[in-house]
Amino acid sequence: MGLGILLEGLMAFRIGWYMDVNNDTRRLMLRLGHAHGTLLSLVNIAFAATLARITLSKISRLWASRFIVAATLLIPGGIILGGVQIYDADPGLGIVLLPAGAVLLLFGIFQVARNIGK
Template sequence: MAEGKLDGRHYRWGWASLGVFALIGLALETLHGFKIGAYLDHETRRTMWRLAHAHGAVLGLVHLALAAQLRGAAELGGKTPRASLALCVASVTMPLGFFLGGLWFYDADPGLGILLVPLGAVALVYACLQMWLDAR
């Protein structure tokens, strides 16, 4: 993939992600504000949804950082496209896993949606590794 396309993808993804998770943050604040029991009364749900919000927002920043790095780079390393794809996978699966884990849960254990999170974590670690290799 061409450099311009990749950095553009991550700029778009990053800003879209920040926008979406800012709205989700607003929604969580609203649940707090109106003391919605379905959210406040379940510690597992609160934890999972907070984690979904935090991971989504931070990964949005990572997308922006990657886009900035790509725009400033003279040329792409060979591993960057794979890192880009892995970051995208992680950016979907981690927040989604936390969200689903809090949507259906068992007492203090999150629901089976949480299985997406380790998948995303592996993808994120892979992305970091690839970028590190390219940056050597």
């Protein structure tokens, strides 16, 4: 929520670092990071609701939780960090966190999905 308020403030006061035409990539990356963080928060809520309905071993539950929480930090964090420092129309080096977060998200979902039918 804090990032959304910050982005709205940057837009409201027409801060050049965010609003200038040549910073279109930055604006896009920051908005994408915010959107992905919001959606991954909903994935965490869905994961918590699912835990009450399926039987997961303690270790599977622990690993799934860790993977999903790490993905919730790495995916939007990588996108946002990629937007903080841009190179022409390319995102910054922070974007390298995105693939790691995506893999962890898949691992977390796999931990839950393989036990749904049991």
